[in-house]
Amino acid sequence: MFKKSIITLVSLCFVSISLPSIACEKVPYKVGVQSIDYSPHYNGEHPNKETFFKLFIAWVSNKTGCKFEVINLPIKRLYLEFESDSFDLMYPDNPAWHSNSSSDEQTAPLDTRLYSPKIATALGGTMVKPEHENIKLESFRVLVFPRGFSPIAWYPLQESHAIEFKEVTDAAAALMMVDAGRATGADIEYNVARHLAKEHHYTALVLAKNLPFTPTGFHLSTIKHPKLMATISQLIDEHPQELSAMRKKAGLIENLPE
Missing domain, CATH: 3.40.190.10 (Periplasmic binding protein-like II)
Structure with a gap:
């Protein structure tokens, strides 16, 4: 059985007027996350515990007015389900994990994902x-x-x-x-x-x-929602201090101490 949690809209008062126009196409969007405890990054074993990604997806919900359902699955199954369009978004992801390099370039699979800017390291x-x-x-x-x-x-x-x-x-x-x-x-x-x-x-x-x-950079990815990804990417680019505050609150260190 997979685990899931609903991130609901808490407030609309922080929505930026400069964001690209977006109507929430689904209620809710499904976000696939690995079903392991990778705290403080994310926790797929105990989704109710506070982690950076839980703070982040709630922040995105507040900013956009969209709702997100987080579904936790084992890593291999998560990738298969995402590629078969069972999910709208996936985290964490990274373009380097899906290299198109192959001994036969004509048969190499193309990476059709769209990625957000780096969210965490x-x-x-x-x-x-x-x-x-x-x-x-x-x-x-x-x-x-x-x-x-x-x-x-x-x-x-x-x-x-x-x-x-x-x-x-x-x-x-x-x-x-x-x-x-x-x-x-x-x-x-x-x-x-x-x-x-x-x-x-x-x-x-x-x-x-x-x-x-x-x-390694952790990114959010999608296959079928380019407008939503464009909006989320703009949020990330325009609010680096808010992202930094969330990382700090979750206890994430992104630069090693001297």
Whole structure:
């Protein structure tokens, strides 16, 4: 069963008069989100908990007067449902995740999605024990990561440095393996790792300084609603301070401390 929540209109008083003219074509628009706890970015396991995306979609509802229904599904099913037009919008998404490159360009699938500007940044990196903060690849032995995620930056390094990959159920399990000494590091987003360490009261891990670090933009995407996407994109471009305030309220760090 998928989980869903309704983001309703709270107020129309903030609607910008400069926005493109838009009539809400659907009531509500369906937004597909991964059914995992990726707090503070989003939480598909517990949709009622406050996260950045929950704040963001409520903000869009306030600005546009449209309603949105958030539906949470496993990652692979979410992509299939979105491509078959079961959803109006999807989050998170990124153009780089849908490369058209292929050995046969004539058969390469075309990316028909329309994307918003970047809404948030995921600080993808390798979380290790504090004493391993400066560890080098030559000393790294076991990388653990959550099921459904691919440590892309590590693939070219795996064979040349004899690194063992281990897949576990979720981010919390990956971090606990590192804490217990059963893995050298975990390929986990920095904000997610900080959130889990605080929530579960275990030793905070640190981001390794000499291992792969891949900041990635999170975007909203659509296939069939270009006018709505144009409106949302303009909102994002015109209100950077409001977006920044939402990220801060959710506890999102987008630039690593010095």
